[in-house]
Amino acid sequence: MDFFPIFLKLNDQTCLVVGGGDVGLRKARLLRAAGAHVTVVSPELSPAMAAYVAAEGLHHRAEPYSPRCLDGMRLVYAATDDEAVNQAVYRDCEARGILINAVDQPEICRFITPSIVDRSPVIIAASTGGAVPVLARHLRARLETLIPAGYGDMARIAGEFRLAVKAALPDTTSRRLFWEELLSGPFAERAMNGQADAARALAQQALDAADAATLTKGEVFLVGAGPGDPDLLTFRALRLMQMADVVLYDNLVSDAILDLTRRDADRIYVGKKRADHAVPQDDLNLLLVKLAQEGKKVLRLKGGDPFIFGRGGEELETLAEYGIPFQVVPGITSAAGASCYAGIPLTHRDYAQGVTFVTGHRREGEQTLDWTKLTNPCETLVVYMGITQAPSIAAELVANGRRADTPVAIIEKATTPQQKVHVGTLGTLGEVIATAGIKPPALLIIGDVVKLHGKLAWRG
Numbered sequence: 001m002d003f004f005p006i007f008l009k010l011n012d013q014t015c016l017v018v019g020g021g022d023v024g025l026r027k028a029r030l031l032r033a034a035g036a037h038v039t040v041v042s043p044e045l046s047p048a049m050a051a052y053v054a055a056e057g058l059h060h061r062a063e064p065y066s067p068r069c070l071d072g073m074r075l076v077y078a079a080t081d082d083e084a085v086n087q088a089v090y091r092d093c094e095a096r097g098i099l100i101n102a103v104d105q106p107e108i109c110r111f112i113t114p115s116i117v118d119r120s121p122v123i124i125a126a127s128t129g130g131a132v133p134v135l136a137r138h139l140r141a142r143l144e145t146l147i148p149a150g151y152g153d154m155a156r157i158a159g160e161f162r163l164a165v166k167a168a169l170p171d172t173t174s175r176r177l178f179w180e181e182l183l184s185g186p187f188a189e190r191a192m193n194g195q196a197d198a199a200r201a202l203a204q205q206a207l208d209a210a211d212a213a214t215l216t217k218g219e220v221f222l223v224g225a226g227p228g229d230p231d232l233l234t235f236r237a238l239r240l241m242q243m244a245d246v247v248l249y250d251n252l253v254s255d256a257i258l259d260l261t262r263r264d265a266d267r268i269y270v271g272k273k274r275a276d277h278a279v280p281q282d283d284l285n286l287l288l289v290k291l292a293q294e295g296k297k298v299l300r301l302k303g304g305d306p307f308i309f310g311r312g313g314e315e316l317e318t319l320a321e322y323g324i325p326f327q328v329v330p331g332i333t334s335a336a337g338a339s340c341y342a343g344i345p346l347t348h349r350d351y352a353q354g355v356t357f358v359t360g361h362r363r364e365g366e367q368t369l370d371w372t373k374l375t376n377p378c379e380t381l382v383v384y385m386g387i388t389q390a391p392s393i394a395a396e397l398v399a400n401g402r403r404a405d406t407p408v409a410i411i412e413k414a415t416t417p418q419q420k421v422h423v424g425t426l427g428t429l430g431e432v433i434a435t436a437g438i439k440p441p442a443l444l445i446i447g448d449v450v451k452l453h454g455k456l457a458w459r460g
Contacts, residue, residue: 002129003112008099011035014072018065018089019079020045023103025052027077030113032056041069042080067092075111078102106130115140119152121159150192157191157199158183164207173245174212177297180243181215182206218292220319222312224305224331225249227338229415230256237329244299246291248284252303252441254416261299281311285318292324303441305333309359309384333357335382338414338443342421343456346380351448354379360386360393360444371400380447387442391430397446398426407450408432412442415459423453 015031017024020042029052031038039059040049053060061069065085070076076098078089083105090108093100102108106129114125115136124147126139158179169175182188182203191199221240226232233241241247241261249258251271258267270279270287279287291298306312306328319326335357339346346355354376358369360383374381375397386393387410398404404427412420424432426446432438 003127005114005125005127007123007125008034008075010075012037013074014039016041016069016073016076017079018042018069018077018085019081019103020049020060021079021081022046022048024077024079025049027079027101027103027113028052028056028058030116031075031077032058036075039069039073041065065089070096070098073098075099076101078105078108104133117143117147119147119149119155122147122151122155148192150194153194153196154183154188154191154199157196157203158187160200161203161207165210168207168210169212169215171212171216173295174210174215177215177243178206178210184239216295218295218298218324220288220292220298220300220315220324220326221329222300222306222316222326223302223329224310224333225253225257225301225303226332227304227334227336227341227415228252228254228257228413229337229341230254230260232332232337232415233257233260234329234331237331240327240329241299241301243297245296247299247301248288249301250303253301257301261301265299281314285315288315288319289322289324292319293322302331303334304337305331308333308335308357334384334414334441334443335445338411339382339445341415341419341459342409342411342445342453343458344409344445344453345449345456346382346445348449348452351451352378352380355382356380357382357384358386359384360389368396371396375401377403377406377448380445380449383444383446385440386444387433387438387440390433390444393444394426394429402426402446406446407448409445409450409453410436410438410442411445412438414441414443419459421453421457423450 010031013036015036015038017028017038017040020040024040025048028038028040039061040053041061043062043064045053070092076089076093078086080086086102086105087108090100090102100110101113106112109130112127112130114127117124117140124143126136126143128136165175165178169178187199187202190202221244223237223240238260244262244265246266246268247261248268248270270284288298288300300315302310302312304310316326356374356379383393404425406426408424408426408429410422410433422432422436422438
């Protein structure tokens with residue numbers, strides 16, 4: 001972060017605007033909206049600034065800037081069209097430890113002013129670190145359309161109960177969970193729709209029924225993180241990701257998705273790669289139990305969908321055995337994400353009337369796949385975790401009747417900006433992988449639907 005985002009309480013604080021033009025006027029208005037006492041220093045004022053100073057009763061010092069103007073100031077804007085003056089204000093503020101913003105000169109700013117979405121008491125700020133202020137304004141415009149004014153009403157009503165909730169639920173964890181449940185239920189709907197009395201009644205009912213022991217009971221959220229693109233997460237996944245106290249994630253979960261979990265949640269890597277398991281599956285199952293028994297909300301975050309080659313069923317069997325409550329949130333499985341982002345429909349009336357998912361990674365000692373059932377030319381075959389075994393997979397399919405010229409797509413890091421699609425055939429699959437240096441994670445799509453990649457590819 002180039003700038004640390006904070007919200008300053010400026011009510012009844014003395015702040016200075018150096019400059020009497022339109023730019024200074026905008027800053028004076030922001031400061032007054034925050035309850036600050038504003039002094040304007042400028043030999044002359046623009047008509048608009050003069051009218052505002054008179055209307056608001058601001059203190060105007062009709063003189064050039066000098067260091068003594070900083071006496072007693074908590075925050076300063078340098079808003080003149082004279083760069084030398086702005087530089088002088090910056091140097092003097094730095095010497096005194098006063099926060100300073102020189103408008104449109106980020107190199108001499110100790111703070112910057114973001115674009116603001118005001119749903120008081122909810123305030124949302126967007127900034128580009130002073131690099132492209134117009135982009136920040138575009139973001140603000142988008143946020144204005146996405147965030148209804150009712151959020152302010154909801155925050156005000158909820159705020160009325162803050163002290164009562166604190167008294168009823170002394171520990172921070174139970175209070176956080178109470179608020180998360182309240183704000184995601186009927187209370188929020190009533191408050192957002194302007195039904196203040198109904199919202200207050202629901203909040204009081206929830207508070208009367210609140211029990212710290214129940215709220216802090218451990219639970220496991222088994223959540224599918226999808227194939228990689230954070231935009232493909234479900235709303236429910238995002239909500240539970242923000243509720244968890246501890247996150248257990250595998251190697252297919254990207255940093256961009258991890259960053260959407262609670263910032264203060266503990267993170268435990270439990271990834272599995274071929275012959276390299278950070279935590280063996282049986283130990284992982286018991287770790288979920290242990291953390292839930294400690295009263296934690298545990299997020300088990302899995303790439304793709306937890307019930308498609310994700311061993312989610314094994315983990316839930318252990319949780320059920322120990323009586324641990326759990327929820328399951330599906331994710332977009334890698335086959336669906338990879339095929340869509342590569343422009344390869346898994347089914348198509350002219351090419352494939354069915355699709356089969358298999359995994360190239362098997363338990364030790366398990367029988368191999370039933371190859372005779374995987375050779376139908378009218379079906380698409382998707383192989384998860386099959387890169388290492390790809391040459392033998394291709395050989396088995398050809399030996400059991402699938403044509404050697406059957407098209408194959410190898411999709412690396414599907415749906416991410418690093419996605420790559422390689423096309424070959426069963427006969428050339430091993431050579432393509434070796435030449436391109438392809439390594440997991442990657443997915444194989446086998447069948448005539450791969451012919452459509454050249455026509456339908458939109459992502460690469």
